Amino acid sequence: MKYYIISGEASGDLHASNLMMELKKLDDKAEFRFWGGDRMQAQGGTLIKHYKELAFMGFIEVLLNLRTILKNMRFCKQDIDTYKPDALILVDYPGFNLRIAEFAKEAGYKVFYYISPQVWAWKESRVKKMRRDIDNLYVILPFEKEYFAKHHIDAEFVGHPLIDAIEQRKAEQKDDFRKKNNLSDKPIIAILPGSRKQEISKMLPIMLSVEKDYPDYQFVVAGAPSQDISFYESIVGDKANIVEAQTYPLLENAHAALVTSGTATLETALFKVPEVVCYKGSSISYQIAKRLVKIKYISLVNLVMDKELVKELIQAELNTKNLKLELDKLIAGDRREKMLAGYEELEQKLGGSGASANTANSIYKTLSNEI
């Protein structure tokens, strides 16, 4: 069958490539045409646009590249019409993909959406269009199925693809991470300060402020590919080592971690590294936001568990004293053990491994039944 797949970010490339791998196992005549990246390319088929050409971050960049984005949108529709796929598979990247879904559904194509937009938290108005334009919706967080059911969408919970990605990473042949990065044998405390300049500037100095209290450990900062290494160096000095684009190898080797809230909190948990979640934003934004909603947790780990499995240090709570207090508990002892046990439960709640295979099975079955 002919599959047209659209992903627009590095994570989408990863998850879509795993999905392609699973589809090939089921469908030996699978043909792919796609928007994605190197990992998808490695699975075969025709790459139309690389996500690096599509990744416009933030309002200003989007605005400055509006012409390119609109041209891409127009080209994509024409390309789908020329290729005439049996299935259009949209992977995350909702801004672009929901618009394509609208076109494709109207044009009579079968529309599958893998990794649903998080409309339950933001832009709920999109639900109505999703119900209209998407034939099969695959969700990756356990509570999303219930949410969509309330909106009369029969979404399928397939498990979280990070579990697949991490298992795949674990199975890979590995370099000696320490040797490659000139690291000593001391246990590693990983620091994941986020990927945006502003959050790194705000949080990294605080995260590093505890370094002197742990002479038996080495601190290693995960540098995001989007930031220049000199930017990290200007903040880190000689307090820690910096590794570039090696977050997974770093987590594999870490004893504990200090993590900026975001997907990284979930990845850290799935690598079974005890963590403290850190968040410090603009005090104005935070106070305005706080007046609007009641908050229980900010990390996906705690949200999925529906309890405080990992400690969240937010705004003023994120200080040297509290960080040291929490890090002490993570290095050894009962708190560490409880967290590690909780991570096993988390993995179960996230559906265990097989998100890509489950999605591929469902897509293939749906298409086979219709033929």
Place this chain on the structure above:
Amino acid sequence: MKYRFVILFLLMYSFQVKAIDIKVKLYSGKNLDKAIVTPTSTDYYLIALDENLEPIDTIIDLYEEAQGNTLYFSETGELVDVNRIKHPLGKYEALLLVSKKKEKTFVISAAGKERIYNGNLQFRVYNGSLQVVNIVDIEQYVAGVVESEGGHIDTYEYFKAQAILARTFALKNWNKHISEGYNLKDDVSSQAYYSKCYLQNKDNIIKATYDTKDTVLVSKEECDLILTAFHANSGGQTANSEDAWVSKVSYLRSKEDKFSTGQPSYTWEKKVSKEQFLNYFKRQFGIKSDNKEFEKAVLSFTQKDRKSYFTYEGKRLALKNVRNDFKLRSTFFSVEESGDEVILKGKGYGHGVGLSQDGAINMAKQGYNCKEILYYYYNNVELENLNFLEL
């Protein structure tokens, strides 16, 4: 429900990337040395900023103190001095007055004019004057522009069309003044924005703005935000972009406009001394002596359809220059002799390029919707909702 708890996180994350605030310089064209600001409620913070406009500390929280909320800002050398009545609050590199809710309003008085706005206010000394910048949600800004630019006649579909044009203009010119620390000015050199939207037609203007939220006008050919030219009345025929300015723009083409005919600004007349008028034309064409043939050509100049030039023996004079020099309402005029005077009988008001406001209002009254109005006045364009870009 669990998903609710994520909202705060996403809100915090998204404050910088999804909420679109525009920075508009207020009292453009005035060299301000002071401004008086009174929030209409107490829900404001006053925050000191450093020279990079990054927050340093909260000076006062007007939420906590109910009395004496008027703040006096003045330029003192390179710093901004701020006071409450009999209570100096200090001098700072820059200051930010932040509302806790975007619906909150404040009254500002400067250069002898009092105005009311939503959003936040930023003060600093720039090029020796007090620079006052309103940082406001783009949709609130758009509603303010629609009211300031043409909110006097209550026609809902026309308000929608104007809102789309105002938003398109703002986004197209986003970086116009970025080096000076803001996006746009509050006067007609950008778009008129003399207050928040609050006058008699506010309900329909605000509804029209939010009903077209995120929607902009894009040219099909260039796939880009359009130049949102508009004017008061076309005189029954719009003008080509190159007739008013220099560049030929594919979607700004002259066309017959029956909707402007007979509307409020459709016709005009102006009397000018015949001698002055003829001398002007002679100067432009380098004619020094009497030239009856030339004078006849000038005094009998007529336009059944819009012309761009007055032409004589292969030489030409752009009518936009005549309009400018005689301060005429439009270039779309004919000449009649009347004793020692000439009567310039004109049609339309403004440069004539793009949308005619009178025509658009007439279309809306006749039941046309905003899409039909915009597609009538701009060639080969389409509406795009930028919501899909997660702006």
